[in-house]
């Protein structure tokens with residue numbers, strides 16, 4: 001993987017790189033089964049690159065809702081190929097025909113919580129039953145609801161959630177991506193700082209709360225995969 005001679009990795013980034021490597025070795029030494037999940041956005045790439053550097057055999061789950069931007073699917077394949085990832089595309093067991101309300105409208109328009117449940121939480125259940133450690137890329141600075149997350153925390157079905165990107169910020173992600181010359185998601189240049197499903201993603205004019213472009217106008221900030229942590233935090 002090429003590196004840019006003009007960019008140096010800061011101590012803050014190096015600490016996080018070492019932390020990731022140390023935790024994976026620790027889990028492996030305990031014989032734990034590890035997987036990662038990613039929505040394949042620009043800010044996902046350092047974590048995916050770290051997986052590829054430390055242990056390419058770790059499966060990387062992509063929850064294919066069927067509602068992603070075409071650019072995301074192209075980017076996913078580009079990154080997975082470039083980094084040699086063990087990509088697992090997971091889909092909902094419920095057909096799109098069964099994801100409509102009584103009037104025939106897709107649930108993302110009328111009941112997005114249930115749409116996220118069918119397309120994200122439900123298919124993830126099967127995966128969680130097979131593994132002991134779930135690596136995912138949530139960050140404190142993405143939203144106020146994520147600011148209180150911990151590096152490790154208990155997840156569903158006894159899985160241990162590991163959040164290696166928790167203390168990364170935009171500057172660190174930029175620095176790491178520049179250093180390793182990792183490509184950006186094509187929609188980022190158009191103002192999409194957090195890219196999810198197309199019907200639920202809007203352009204943002206600033207990066208203050210990068211997830212503010214998700215489910216704009218709705219009382220919804222999480223897709224369901226991380227909801228139990230948000231609920232624990234607010235108890």
Ligand code: SF4
Pocket residue numbers: 065067107108111112113115116117119120196197198199200223
């Ligand atoms: S983000 Fe929107 S389209 Fe995607 S699963 Fe959730 S509600 Fe459905």
